[in-house]
Amino acid sequence: MTSPFLYLFVCSAKNRVLARLRRLREPRYLVGAVVGIAYLYLVFFRSQGRRGRRRGLAPALPTAVLAPAQLAGAFVLWLVVLARWVVPVSRRPIECTRAETDLLLTAPVSRRRVIRYKLLRSLTGIFLSSLLMLVVAGTGLANAWSFLIGLFLLFTAIRLHLLGVALARDTLVNGHRRDPAALVALAVTAAATLAALRVAGPAVAHLASTGDWPSTLAGIRDAAAQPFVSIALVPFQVMVAPVVAEWPRGFLAAALPALVLVVLNYWWVLHAEGVHERAVEAVERETAGAPRAARRPVNRPAPFDLAVHGRPEWAIVWKNLLMLGRYLNARTLLRIGIPVLVVALGPSLALMTSGKAQGAEIVRMLAVFAPILFGFVTVIGPYMARNDLRQDLPRLAVLKTWPISGEQLLRGEVLAPAILLSAIAGLLLIVAGLLYLGLPDAGRLDPGTPFPWGSRLAILAAVMPLSPAIIVMQLTIQNAAVVLFPAWVPTGPTQPSGIEAMGQQMLLLGGTLLLLAIGILPGAAIGTIIVLIGVRWIGWLAVVPAAWLLAALLIAEAYVVLHFLGMLLERTDPVTVEG
Amino acid sequence: MIDLQDISKLYGDLLAVDRLSFHVARGEIVGLLGPNGAGKTTTLRCVAGIQRPSSGTIRIDGHDIVADAIEAKRRLAFVPDEPQLFDYLTVKEHLRLVARLYQVSDAEARIPGLLEELELSAKTSALPGELSRGMRQKLALGCALLHRPVALLFDEPLTGLDPLGIRRVKDTILACARDGAAVVVSSHLLHLVEEICGRIVIIARGRKVADGTMQELSGHPGLAGADLEEIFLRATGHGTGASDRT
Numbered sequence: 001m002t003s004p005f006l007y008l009f010v011c012s013a014k015n016r017v018l019a020r021l022r023r024l025r026e027p028r029y030l031v032g033a034v035v036g037i038a039y040l041y042l043v044f045f046r047s048q049g050r051r052g053r054r055r056g057l058a059p060a061l062p063t064a065v066l067a068p069a070q071l072a073g074a075f076v077l078w079l080v081v082l083a084r085w086v087v088p089v090s091r092r093p094i095e096c097t098r099a100e101t102d103l104l105l106t107a108p109v110s111r112r113r114v115i116r117y118k119l120l121r122s123l124t125g126i127f128l129s130s131l132l133m134l135v136v137a138g139t140g141l142a143n144a145w146s147f148l149i150g151l152f153l154l155f156t157a158i159r160l161h162l163l164g165v166a167l168a169r170d171t172l173v174n175g176h177r178r179d180p181a182a183l184v185a186l187a188v189t190a191a192a193t194l195a196a197l198r199v200a201g202p203a204v205a206h207l208a209s210t211g212d213w214p215s216t217l218a219g220i221r222d223a224a225a226q227p228f229v230s231i232a233l234v235p236f237q238v239m240v241a242p243v244v245a246e247w248p249r250g251f252l253a254a255a256l257p258a259l260v261l262v263v264l265n266y267w268w269v270l271h272a273e274g275v276h277e278r279a280v281e282a283v284e285r286e287t288a289g290a291p292r293a294a295r296r297p298v299n300r301p302a303p304f305d306l307a308v309h310g311r312p313e314w315a316i317v318w319k320n321l322l323m324l325g326r327y328l329n330a331r332t333l334l335r336i337g338i339p340v341l342v343v344a345l346g347p348s349l350a351l352m353t354s355g356k357a358q359g360a361e362i363v364r365m366l367a368v369f370a371p372i373l374f375g376f377v378t379v380i381g382p383y384m385a386r387n388d389l390r391q392d393l394p395r396l397a398v399l400k401t402w403p404i405s406g407e408q409l410l411r412g413e414v415l416a417p418a419i420l421l422s423a424i425a426g427l428l429l430i431v432a433g434l435l436y437l438g439l440p441d442a443g444r445l446d447p448g449t450p451f452p453w454g455s456r457l458a459i460l461a462a463v464m465p466l467s468p469a470i471i472v473m474q475l476t477i478q479n480a481a482v483v484l485f486p487a488w489v490p491t492g493p494t495q496p497s498g499i500e501a502m503g504q505q506m507l508l509l510g511g512t513l514l515l516l517a518i519g520i521l522p523g524a525a526i527g528t529i530i531v532l533i534g535v536r537w538i539g540w541l542a543v544v545p546a547a548w549l550l551a552a553l554l555i556a557e558a559y560v561v562l563h564f565l566g567m568l569l570e571r572t573d574p575v576t577v578e579g
Numbered sequence: 580m581i582d583l584q585d586i587s588k589l590y591g592d593l594l595a596v597d598r599l600s601f602h603v604a605r606g607e608i609v610g611l612l613g614p615n616g617a618g619k620t621t622t623l624r625c626v627a628g629i630q631r632p633s634s635g636t637i638r639i640d641g642h643d644i645v646a647d648a649i650e651a652k653r654r655l656a657f658v659p660d661e662p663q664l665f666d667y668l669t670v671k672e673h674l675r676l677v678a679r680l681y682q683v684s685d686a687e688a689r690i691p692g693l694l695e696e697l698e699l700s701a702k703t704s705a706l707p708g709e710l711s712r713g714m715r716q717k718l719a720l721g722c723a724l725l726h727r728p729v730a731l732l733f734d735e736p737l738t739g740l741d742p743l744g745i746r747r748v749k750d751t752i753l754a755c756a757r758d759g760a761a762v763v764v765s766s767h768l769l770h771l772v773e774e775i776c777g778r779i780v781i782i783a784r785g786r787k788v789a790d791g792t793m794q795e796l797s798g799h800p801g802l803a804g805a806d807l808e809e810i811f812l813r814a815t816g817h818g819t820g821a822s823d824r825t
Binding site: 097 | 656664677
């Protein structure tokens with residue numbers, strides 16, 4: 001890296017760290033940082049320290065595990081590379097910021113130097129990702145250094161190779177100048193694909209006829225040992241080897257070939273002059289304000305046709321659903337939902353009509369995943385779907401010019417993500433219900449006592465209203481936090497990063513769950529009484545009125561909270577929530 | 580100084596600039612006018628070396644912007660409509676970075692004076708996020724002027740500036756031209772162009788439709804006494820009813 005770029009890199013890194021540290025002077029970031037650090041310490045370091053002390057140094061991977069792990073890793077890498085050759089990526093191969101475009105591309109330095117700077121700068125992110133994976137995997141790993149440096153080499157090589165593939169694919173498809181290095185890379189991937197087919201084909205056939213996993217895996221190991229297959233997979237195995245190698249001797253032996261591959265890929269990307277100029281052109285076209293007509297139009301279907309008359313809340317809902325329109329809308333949900341229902345209903349009906357146990361394991365497996373996903377969408381979904389006031393707060397000045405009350409505005413804001421999440425949760429609940437209905441022994445309370453269908457339906461009917469109510473309540477709390485403590489909640493389209501931001505998110509999550517628990521208490525207390533009394537006469541059906549009552553109370557609480565929040569929002573000065 | 584010969588720029592099938600030629604001499608300020616989507620920004624970005632023209636040649640002080648890019652860019656400065664700065668470089672670090680990129684030998688001596696002139700002396704350690712829009716624009720201007728370019732390109736230079744800022748930028752553009760630089764100013768502000776530009780080039784749909792001084796342009800038949808607005812509308816095919824009657 002030559003001096004101006006080194007200067008840019010060092011100064012930017014230094015100022016980034018200083019800015020983060022200066023930010024800690026604000027209580028919201030300081031508290032967030034304390035919570036974030038405490039969380040990391042308790043979850044990763046402390047628990048792993050205990051485990052480490054208990055067992056001493058963790059043993060290295062045994063050879064019996066090492067070889068299959070390396071083979072599996074090589075297959076995953078091959079799949080990633082193959083996907084990049086086959087599937088075009090809409091993302092730009094090399095991303096230049098506007099500042100880089102306007103200040104570096106206009107400066108008297110070659111484009112190759114700009115690209116080299118971009119490539120080398122991306123290594124910082126790759127190293128941090130490797131470090132994060134080390135923390136998540138466990139600092140008590142026996143070969144932590146191998147794991148860290150090996151991952152860094154692996155990610156660097158794959159990043160460079162995928163970049164080269166994206167550029168080469170473009171030139172090959174468009175019939176531009178042939179790049180010999182690109183043809184070599186294509187040949188390597190093609191050979192690995194043939195090898196993978198030679199391994200996977202017989203394995204799938206064997207598994208289908210015998211259903212025996214151990215013999216199938218043994219077959220895969222034998223097939224992978226064939227000369228052609230083992231040679232064809234060498235580049236991929238070489239990249240995985242340092243990650244699982246023993247530190248330091250095994251690692252040094254494994255790292256050298258991996259390093260050679262990294263250098264080769266770096267050389268390929270940097271020196272494929274024709275391709276790399278095309279890459280910069282692609283960046284320029286995107287960043288240089290090229291006429292819109294030259295770009296592919298983006299189809300953004302509206303979630304529904306908005307009538308010009310009616311309650312203004314629906315206009316807010318429509319607007320906020322439109323924000324997601326590019327990715328998700330009612331039509332997309334139907335397109336996904338109907339096949340999902342068919343897939344769920346098919347095996348379930350087959351089980352019910354055949355009365356045989358064959359296939360029950362597959363249905364059981366699916367039946368486990370559906371409720372887990374349902375719970376995830378209901379509890380975590382409100383934090384992820386942020387198309388409400390959390391997105392709109394920076395535009396509060398504009399929103400306040402609209403002739404609608406704060407309460408109406410907030411109702412519309414909360415309803416948009418609530419409708420979306422409730423639809424997804426409802427779909428998952430129906431899928432789970434259909435799958436469980438088919439299982440002959442699902443939910444058996446004790447061996448020999450099947451859970452009757454009526455009771456299963458009762459539980460389904462009870463859970464059905466609870467999910468939207470919990471979603472609405474959580475969204476109400478999240479939006480209340482935005483109105484009451486705008487400085488503590490991230491607003492706008494971009495989310496802050498860093499340990500302090502993570503701590504803030506955790507505080508928000510904890511606070512929301514606590515308030516949700518408080519909100520649930522009255523309904524839960526009355527519901528428990530209803531169940532205790534009703535179960536004697538109507539059995540499990542008693543949970544249905546209890547759940548519906550709880551859901552109704554939660555919605556009523558949310559309605560009241562939104563009313564008062566709306567009044568508060570009307571008095572909020574947009575200046576106080578900016579920035 | 581700035582010489583465009585038959586440059587064209589294609590985006591796929593779309594011809595953004597179509598065989599455009601014009602020349603800007605030392606000390607001359609040329610206004611580049613055109614409706615939205617006419618190809619002004621694309622032209623400026625081709626001249627700045629950000630984009631490469633699909634055909635034609637661009638020379639800066641005799642150096643081809645494609646074949647001899649380094650030497651051409653050494654003599655050039657580009658000031659975009661929105662000041663594009665690095666988020667994590669301070670004011671002073673921006674100038675030092677530019678000094679290194681352009682190999683400005685007297686940068687250490689020049690930077691304090693430039694900061695003073697741009698009224699940024701009190702903000703040397705500030706990051707762009709801590710600066711107002713006007714201050715960021717001033718910094719972008721400082722980055723452009725540090726290496727004493729002989730060819731300057733301004734894309735909508737007055738966007739978002741207050742009256743004092745507008746006066747300062749206008750003075751800077753005029754001072755650059757007085758010092759012998761060739762200047763191209765792209766703007767929708769016709770009064771600005773009329774006030775500071777010695778010559779005007781009007782483009783529409785990527786093609787040059789008018790080129791000359793105000794006097795030459797208003798000397799065309801049917802445009803006698805017309806102001807720049809009228810000339811612009813007529814040249815771009817949007818003649819007003821009033822002018823149609825003339």
